[in-house]
Amino acid sequence: MSERLKGKNVLVTAAAQGIGLASAIAMAREGAKVYATDINPEKINLIRDQILENLEIFELDVTNNDSIHHGVARAKPDVLFNCAGFVHHGTILDATDEEWDFAMDLNLRSMVRTTKAVLPGMLERGGGSIINMSSALGSIIGAPNRCVYGTTKAAVVGLTKSVAVDFITQGIRCNCICPGTVDSPSWRDRVDALGEQLGSREEALAQFVARQPMGRVAKAEEIAALVVYLASDESAFTTGHTHIIDGGWSGQ
Numbered sequence: 001m002s003e004r005l006k007g008k009n010v011l012v013t014a015a016a017q018g019i020g021l022a023s024a025i026a027m028a029r030e031g032a033k034v035y036a037t038d039i040n041p042e043k044i045n046l047i048r049d050q051i052l053e054n055l056e057i058f059e060l061d062v063t064n065n066d067s068i069h070h071g072v073a074r075a076k077p078d079v080l081f082n083c084a085g086f087v088h089h090g091t092i093l094d095a096t097d098e099e100w101d102f103a104m105d106l107n108l109r110s111m112v113r114t115t116k117a118v119l120p121g122m123l124e125r126g127g128g129s130i131i132n133m134s135s136a137l138g139s140i141i142g143a144p145n146r147c148v149y150g151t152t153k154a155a156v157v158g159l160t161k162s163v164a165v166d167f168i169t170q171g172i173r174c175n176c177i178c179p180g181t182v183d184s185p186s187w188r189d190r191v192d193a194l195g196e197q198l199g200s201r202e203e204a205l206a207q208f209v210a211r212q213p214m215g216r217v218a219k220a221e222e223i224a225a226l227v228v229y230l231a232s233d234e235s236a237f238t239t240g241h242t243h244i245i246d247g248g249w250s251g252q
C-alpha cells in the first residue's frame with residue numbers, strides 16, 4: 001500500500017460486486033476510509049486478504065433520498081464514486097416506458113441525488129472529487145441493442161461537465177469514467193442471456209470479445225486503478241472529463 005488516498009473518506013455506490021467492489025478494495029488499500037455501499041450489502045463478500053479495517057459496509061439505495069442522506073451523513077465523503085447502473089437490451093423500438101423510467105432513475109438521477117447530497121459537505125470542507133460511472137458505449141461509441149443504456153450513460157457525461165464547471169473554483173472536481181466491456185457478474189448474466197438467444201454461450205462470448213480490439217474484456221481491477229487516480233490528488237488538475245478506458249474500442 002502506498003497510501004495515495006490517506007486521509008480521504010470515500011463513498012462508493014453499487015460496491016457489492018464488479019467495478020464498485022474492485023474500486024472500494026483498491027481505494028481502501030491506498031489508505032482511504034472507504035464506505036462500500038449497495039442496495040444488497042450482504043452480497044459484499046470479501047475474501048480474507050480483502051478484509052481491511054478501513055473498509056465499512058452498509059446499505060444504500062441510490063434511488064432513495066433518505067437512504068442517500070443517511071449514507072452521506074455517515075461517510076462525510078471527500079470522494080464520491082457513483083457506480084450504480086443497469087443495462088437494458090434492445091433498440092428504441094423495444095424499449096418500454098418502464099425501462100426508460102427505471103434506467104433514467106438508476107443510471108442518471110441517482111447521481112443527481114448523491115451529488116446534491118455530498119456537495120454541501122464537500123464545499124464546507126474545501127473540496128472533493130466526484131467520479132461518475134458512464135460507459136464508452138453511448139457516450140463515445142454506439143453499440144447495437146443498447147439504446148436506453150447508451151442514452152443514460154451519455155447523459156452522465158453532460159451531468160459531469162455541468163457539475164465540474166459550476167464548482168471548479170470551489171475545489172470540487174467531477175470526472176466520469178467510460179469503460180469498454182468489463183468482466184463482472186452482470187456482464188456474465190448478459191453473456192448468458194445472449195447465449196440463450198443464439199443457442200450458444202461460446203458464440204455470445206465471442207461476440208462480446210470481438211468488439212474489444214485487444215481480444216479480451218477488461219478486469220474490474222483495471223477500471224479500479226483509474227478510479228484510484230481520479231480519487232487521489234494526483235489528478236488535481238483534471239476535471240470535467242470523460243476518461244476512456246476501453247481497450248482501444250473507440251480509438252480505432
Ligand SMILES: NC(=O)c1ccc[n+]([C@@H]2O[C@H](COP(=O)([O-])OP(=O)(O)OC[C@H]3O[C@@H](n4cnc5c(N)ncnc54)[C@H](O)[C@@H]3O)[C@@H](O)[C@H]2O)c1
Nearest residue numbers: 014016018019039061062083084085135181182184185186
Ligand atoms: N460491466 C461492464 O461491461 C461495464 C462497462 C461500462 C460501464 N459499466 C458500468 O459500471 C457500473 C458497475 O457495473 P458492473 O458490471 O461492474 O457491476 P454489476 O452490474 O455486476 O453490479 C451492479 C451492482 O449495483 C447494485 N445496485 C443495483 N441497484 C442499486 C441501487 N438502487 N442502489 C445501490 N446499488 C444498486 C447491485 O446490487 C449490484 O451489486 C454500472 O454503472 C455499469 O453500467 C459496466
